[in-house]
Amino acid sequence: MFNLKKTAISSLVALSTVLGGVASAETLSFVTWQRDDGAYGQWWAEAKAKFEEMHPGVTIDMSQLGRKEYADTMFTMFAGGTPPDIVHLAAFEYQPFADQGWLEPLGPWIEKDGIDLTGWAGQSTCEWKGETYCLMLLYAGFVLAYNEEMIKNAGFDGPPTTYDEYVEIARALTGDSDGDGIVDKYGIGLSTMEPATVMHQMQGFALDSGGNWTRDSKPIFDDPATIDGIRKWKSLMQEGLSPSQARSNDLRQLLIEGHVGMWIDGPWVASILDRASEEMRPKLKLAHSPLSPPLGGTSNILGMSSEISDERKALVWDFIKIVHSEEFQNKFSDYSGSPAPRPGMDYEDNIAANENFALFVEASQRAADAGVDRLPKGLELHNSELSKVVFEEAQRMLANDLDPAEVGATLQKRVEAFE
Amino acid sequence: MIDFSSPRHRHKLGYLLVAPALILMALIIVYPIVMSVDISFQDVKIARIGVDRKPWTFENYEWLFTSAKFYQSLWVTIKLLLVVGGAALAIGFATALLVNQKFKGRALARLLVALPWAVPEVVAVVIWAWMLDSSFGVLNWVLLSSGIVSKPIAFASDPVAAFASICFVMIWKGYPFICIMLLAGLQSIPEEQYQAASVDGANVFQRFLHVTIPNMLPVLGVAFIMTALWVFRDFAIIFVLTEGGPIGSTTSLAIMTFEESFKFFRMGQGSAVGVITLIICALLSRALVSRFAKSVN
Numbered sequence: 001m002f003n004l005k006k007t008a009i010s011s012l013v014a015l016s017t018v019l020g021g022v023a024s025a026e027t028l029s030f031v032t033w034q035r036d037d038g039a040y041g042q043w044w045a046e047a048k049a050k051f052e053e054m055h056p057g058v059t060i061d062m063s064q065l066g067r068k069e070y071a072d073t074m075f076t077m078f079a080g081g082t083p084p085d086i087v088h089l090a091a092f093e094y095q096p097f098a099d100q101g102w103l104e105p106l107g108p109w110i111e112k113d114g115i116d117l118t119g120w121a122g123q124s125t126c127e128w129k130g131e132t133y134c135l136m137l138l139y140a141g142f143v144l145a146y147n148e149e150m151i152k153n154a155g156f157d158g159p160p161t162t163y164d165e166y167v168e169i170a171r172a173l174t175g176d177s178d179g180d181g182i183v184d185k186y187g188i189g190l191s192t193m194e195p196a197t198v199m200h201q202m203q204g205f206a207l208d209s210g211g212n213w214t215r216d217s218k219p220i221f222d223d224p225a226t227i228d229g230i231r232k233w234k235s236l237m238q239e240g241l242s243p244s245q246a247r248s249n250d251l252r253q254l255l256i257e258g259h260v261g262m263w264i265d266g267p268w269v270a271s272i273l274d275r276a277s278e279e280m281r282p283k284l285k286l287a288h289s290p291l292s293p294p295l296g297g298t299s300n301i302l303g304m305s306s307e308i309s310d311e312r313k314a315l316v317w318d319f320i321k322i323v324h325s326e327e328f329q330n331k332f333s334d335y336s337g338s339p340a341p342r343p344g345m346d347y348e349d350n351i352a353a354n355e356n357f358a359l360f361v362e363a364s365q366r367a368a369d370a371g372v373d374r375l376p377k378g379l380e381l382h383n384s385e386l387s388k389v390v391f392e393e394a395q396r397m398l399a400n401d402l403d404p405a406e407v408g409a410t411l412q413k414r415v416e417a418f419e
Numbered sequence: 420m421i422d423f424s425s426p427r428h429r430h431k432l433g434y435l436l437v438a439p440a441l442i443l444m445a446l447i448i449v450y451p452i453v454m455s456v457d458i459s460f461q462d463v464k465i466a467r468i469g470v471d472r473k474p475w476t477f478e479n480y481e482w483l484f485t486s487a488k489f490y491q492s493l494w495v496t497i498k499l500l501l502v503v504g505g506a507a508l509a510i511g512f513a514t515a516l517l518v519n520q521k522f523k524g525r526a527l528a529r530l531l532v533a534l535p536w537a538v539p540e541v542v543a544v545v546i547w548a549w550m551l552d553s554s555f556g557v558l559n560w561v562l563l564s565s566g567i568v569s570k571p572i573a574f575a576s577d578p579v580a581a582f583a584s585i586c587f588v589m590i591w592k593g594y595p596f597i598c599i600m601l602l603a604g605l606q607s608i609p610e611e612q613y614q615a616a617s618v619d620g621a622n623v624f625q626r627f628l629h630v631t632i633p634n635m636l637p638v639l640g641v642a643f644i645m646t647a648l649w650v651f652r653d654f655a656i657i658f659v660l661t662e663g664g665p666i667g668s669t670t671s672l673a674i675m676t677f678e679e680s681f682k683f684f685r686m687g688q689g690s691a692v693g694v695i696t697l698i699i700c701a702l703l704s705r706a707l708v709s710r711f712a713k714s715v716n
Contacts, residue, residue: 072681072682075465076681079465180564182571184555192575244571244573244576245554245575245576246552246554254555259555382683384682384683388683392666392667396665399577399665
C-alpha cells in the first residue's frame with residue numbers, strides 16, 4: 001500500500017512537471033504549400049530556424065499542404081475556428097479571409113516598428129479596404145522556358161520574341177516524332193484543366209493584344225482587345241499546338257522530358273528545369289516572354305490570424321519581420337534565383353552567379369512598368385468564381401466552336417451578375 | 420445500486436450499453452445535419468460555430484429553385500444514377516452469378532472481381548485520369564493505334580466523353596461491391612429450391628427467373644439503394660477526373676455543394692443544395708425500401 005501511494009505521488013509530480021514544461025513552451029502553427037518545394041522550402045526552413053534561435057522555447061510547426069487543396073483547407077481551418085498563427089496564402093486568395101476579419105491588420109504593427117514598405121514590389125495588393133493585411137512575398141514577371149534543341153532543329157535561330165513568332169515556332173515543333181501517326185511533341189503548353197491557370201494564361205494573350213480582364217476595377221471582357229486575346233488562345237488550342245488535357249505540373253514535366261517545346265511561367269520555373277535529366281538540362285533555356293507586356297504580378301503573401309492572443313501575434317510579427325529583413329530578402333534571391341520584393345537590393349552577385357537572374361529582374365520590371373497583375377482588380381472577392389466562369393466559357397468556346405466576341409459578351413454578362 | 424440482473428432493470432442495461440454508440444452517432448451524424456439545415460436557412464457566406472447567427476430566411480431555397488445550375492446538376496445526378504446504378508447492378512449481378520459457379524480458379528476470379536473495390540478511390544481515379552489523358556493516355560493510344568478513332572478523344576474537355584468516362588470509372592469502382600453483396604445472397608438460396616425446380620422440368624432460364632430472382636430481390640433492392648446513395652454522395656471520382664466540367668456536364672449535386680460552399684464561399688447556398696440532396700436520398704431510399712419490402716411479401 002505504501003509503495004502504491006509513493007508511486008502515485010511520484011507520477012503526479014512527474015506529470016505536473018511535464019505539463020508545466022509544455023505550458024511554458026510555445027508553438028506557432030504555420031501552414032504552407034512551399035515547405036517541400038526545393039529552394040522555397042529551404043528559405044522557409046532558414047527563416048524558421050532564425051526565429052527559433054531568437055526565441056528560445058518557441059517553435060514553429062511548419063506543415064505542408066498541396067497547392068490544389070490549399071485555399072479550401074485554409075478556409076475550413078479558419079471557419080472551424082482553428083486557423084494557423086502564421087498565415088501564408090496566394091495573393092489572389094487572401095481577400096475573402098481579410099474581408100471576414102480573419103486576418104490581423106498589420107498597419108499598427110508596421111507603424112509601431114517604423115517599417116517603411118515604400119517601393120516594396122506588389123505591396124499595394126496587400127491593401128484591402130484601406131488596411132494593410134499582409135507582406136507581399138513575391139512579385140514576378142513571367143518568362144519563356146523553351147527547349148533550345150527542338151527550336152534549332154526546327155530551323156529557327158532562337159526563341160520567339162513576338163506572338164506571331166511564338167505561333168510559327170509552335171506549329172513547327174508540333175508533330176509526330178516517332179512515326180506512329182500519333183502527335184507526341186507539342187510546340188507549347190497551355191493548361192486546360194485548372195480554372196485559375198486557364199484564366200491567367202488567357203489573360204497573358206489579352207494583355208499582348210492590349211486588353212485585360214478589368215480596367216479601373218471594371219470588367220472589360222467584351223473589349224475588342226480582350227476578345228482578340230481570347231481569339232489567340234482559342235486558335236492555339238484549336239490548332240492542337242498544346243496537349244489538350246493537361247495541368248500545369250504535367251506540362252512542366254512534359255517540358256523537361258522534351259515533349260513540349262515552350263512554356264510561359266513565373267521565375268519558379270527555373271527550379272523545375274533543374275529537375276530535368278542530365279541529358280535534357282543543357283537543352284532547356286529561359287528567355288523573355290514573347291507576349292508583351294509579360295503576364296506577371298503578385299504571387300503569395302504572409303500575414304497573421306486575428307484570432308490569436310496578443311502574445312502570439314507579437315511572435316508572429318517577429319517572424320514576419322525576419323522574412324522582411326534585408327538578410328532574408330537576400331537569402332530569398334539566393335535560394336529562389338529571382339528578385340525579392342524589397343526595394344534597393346544589390347543583385348550584382350546574384351547576376352554573376354545565375355545566368356537567368358538578370359532576366360527575372362527585367363521581366364519583373366517590365367510587368368511592373370505595365371501595371372500588370374494576374375489578380376483582376378475589382379473582382380478580388382470573386383476570384384474563385386471568376387476563374388470558374390472564364391474556364392467554363394473557354395471550354396464552351398472550344399466544344400461549340402463559338403466566336404470569341406460572343407464569349408467575351410457572355411463573360412461580361414456573367415461577371416457583371418456577380419453579387 | 421441498480422441490480423441490472425433483475426428482470427425489472429434488465430432492459431436498462433441494454434439502453435446503457437447502446438447509449439455511447441447513440442451519443443457518438445448523434446454527434447457525428449445528427450449534429451452536422453442539424454447544422455446544415457440551420458445554415459441553409461441563413462443568408463450567410465461563411466458560417467462559423469459560436470458566432471452570431473443570422474435570422475432564418477428562405478433566400479437560399481428561392482435562389483436554388485430558380486437556379487439553372489441546380490437543375491443541371493440534378494439532371495446530371497439522375498443520369499449518373501440511372502447509368503451507373505443500372506450498369507453496376509447488371510455487371511455486379513452477372514459477375515456474382517459467374518463466380519458463384521464451381522470452376523477451376525474460382526478463388527482467383529473472386530479476388531480479381533473484388534480488386535477495383537479494394538483499391539483506394541483517389542489512387543484509382545488518379546491512375547484512370549492518366550490512362551484517359553487525351554494526349555498521352557494509354558486508352559487514346561490504343562484507340563488511335565488500332566484505327567478505331569482518327570483523332571484523340573478529349574475525355575476531359577468534351578462533355579459527352581467526360582460524362583462517359585465518369586460513368587465508366589464509377590461503374591468500374593462500384594460493381595465489385597454489388598457483386599460481393601449479391602454473391603452472399605446467391606449463396607444463401609437453398610439448393611433444394613433449384614433441385615425441386617429441376618425435377619419440375621424448369622430449364623436454366625426458368626430457374627433463374629422463378630428461383631434466383633425472387634430470392635434475390637431483397638438483396639438486389641438493398642444493393643441498388645446503396646449504389647444510388649453512393650452515386651449521390653460520391654465526390655472523389657468526379658472531382659479528380661473532371662472537377663465537374665466541362666461546362667458543368669459532370670457537375671453532380673455533391674460537386675455543386677462543394678463548389679458553392681468551399682469554392683465560392685456561399686455556405687448558405689451550399690447547405691441548401693446539401694439539404695435538398697439529403698431529402699432526395701431519404702425519399703429515394705424510402706420508396707425503394709417500401710417497394711422491395713412489398714415485393715418480398
